Amino acid sequence: MTLVLSMAWTHVRHRARQTLVAVAGVMTGVGFSVMMAAMMEGSQDDFIKTLVDALPHISITDELREPTRQPADALYAAAEFHGLTPDVRRPGIKNPMATIASLRSWVPGALTPSVQSKAVLRFAGRNLTTSIIGIDPRTEAEVSNLATHMKQGTLNSLYRESNALLLGDRLANKIGARINSNITLASANGATMNATVVGLFHTGFRATDETTGFVLLKTAQILERQTGIINEIRIRTSDPMQARLISERIGEQTGYKSISWQEAQEDLLSAITLRNVLMYTIVGAILLVASFGTYNIISTITHEKTRDIAILKSLGFGNGTIRRIFIVEALLVGLVGSALGCVLGYLMTRGLASLEFKTPFSDYNHLPVLYSASHYLLASAVALASSFIAGYFPARGAARLHPVDIIRGAT
């Protein structure tokens, strides 16, 4: 082996420039692959974390799992009815307090009820349609991170005034409202009330910050003109990954529509999968292209060295030894390239992480990156494997040379 290694080393050492180009190719390939993986997985992890953090892990709503059967359907075996007035169903989760109590007994995590309402918000002559959500400040903090996103006031400020309101900071800016501003809310049911701004929040999600206000459950119920109504129960599970399973059980137990965050974000999650497929394809292509350089140098060496190969074979070097010399050369290029590529990748990742960015969805100003040994190992392994393949074919050709043809030709 040392003989093979020293022959290989001598060959690459005497072609320093070409070898460096090949090494640089592998290095760049590995470097960019590592950086891309760090960036893609970093943003993906960050994205999921934000998602899991911002959204309830499970949301139970008053929609039924199946559309209600109209009484006429139940009574008559007809294919279709015309001109029926559908039976009006009272919205909301029936017996919300009992349902919450029974869920609390087995669901691992925290629960909080809320009331979803839509209202037109009027202030200083401006009208804006907003989402008004009634919450229970005592349990809300256990389920969402609204409490941590308060810029002014706290969740408990809601108890300060009779119709207290927490506004998104962007929304408040838009209409020019401040703490203690008096705002008129008008719901679709015709209810109108005067509310006082007692706090401002900033979640970082533009859509939420621009269109949402939080009030007490009771206030929202008045706005909806339905006393005691609860139309959503949100749950934060201790293990977010269990949300889907727990959600299924809740659905079976209560008959209400129960959706885990994975289901709610199915499209996003499958987009992430697609993104990963894309990423690995591109990374693979980068590394493949990098191995062209290796192929180039090894086949150049085998062509330049046909005479030496003939000499070695005439001395009695076996085909396997000849083949190994050139494969080892390719692996040397791959190995050095990978090592340097890992360093390059790390530095580029560091550089990328220190850059400041503004994204339209949130205001994280550093690109999230993920440092993982597996990125480095995978990129190096693929680079080495493609170096091996890049070396194998020229090496096989070299080993097949017939020494007599070359010795004759050289004399």
Added chain:
Amino acid sequence: MTVPLIEARQMTKVLPGIVPVTLVHDVDLIIQPREFVAITGPSGSGKSSLLYLLGLLDVPTSGDVLINGRSTTRMSEEERAYVRLAQLGFVFQFHFLLPEFSITENVALPMRALGRLSPRAIMARAEDLLASLGLGDHLRKNPDQLSGGQRQRVAVARALANDPPVILADEPTGSLDSVSTGQVFDILRALVEQRGKTVVAVTHDLDLARRMHRQIELLDGRLTKDERRVVDPAQQG
């Protein structure tokens, strides 16, 4: 009678093609230990081809080549390579040294490939061989720092590296001046007379051929003459 070192039996080599070329035709030849054989003949008569066949660099189209009584035509490529490594040494008209290695490393190569000696013993033997051929002052030099005659002596040293019983040489003095030719010839003769090797050398130089113990002549790939002579020591100078 001892087993012949090399034996060719009805050995024929034909290059296939639209017009097949016969390089060597139906040659029977026995080479014994301690022989000093010249292969002569006009250019294109098949001398090199015969030497490649005897040295297992090429495979006959029909017939057989035996080394130490063992048939080689049915050996695998790797087995033939091993026989070359351990039993045969080659010297060509051009030195064929590896340009990137020092001459000591060049001589060490066959020993390292065979792997019978320790790295230190290999280097020591390579240096001894070079010194015995008058190259003791040049051990660290690369081939391109030496004269043609010196390089050819390095090639002889490399052929001797694994101490093979046979040295096959194809016009070893063909590109040398008369002084270097004399030196290399004396070395080859000493190998036979002092070290008991067998040397088979192709040569154009009939004067040299006459100073060897046996002369084989080829014409159009056929053996036309095979004569042994008792060399007059006075003629050897």
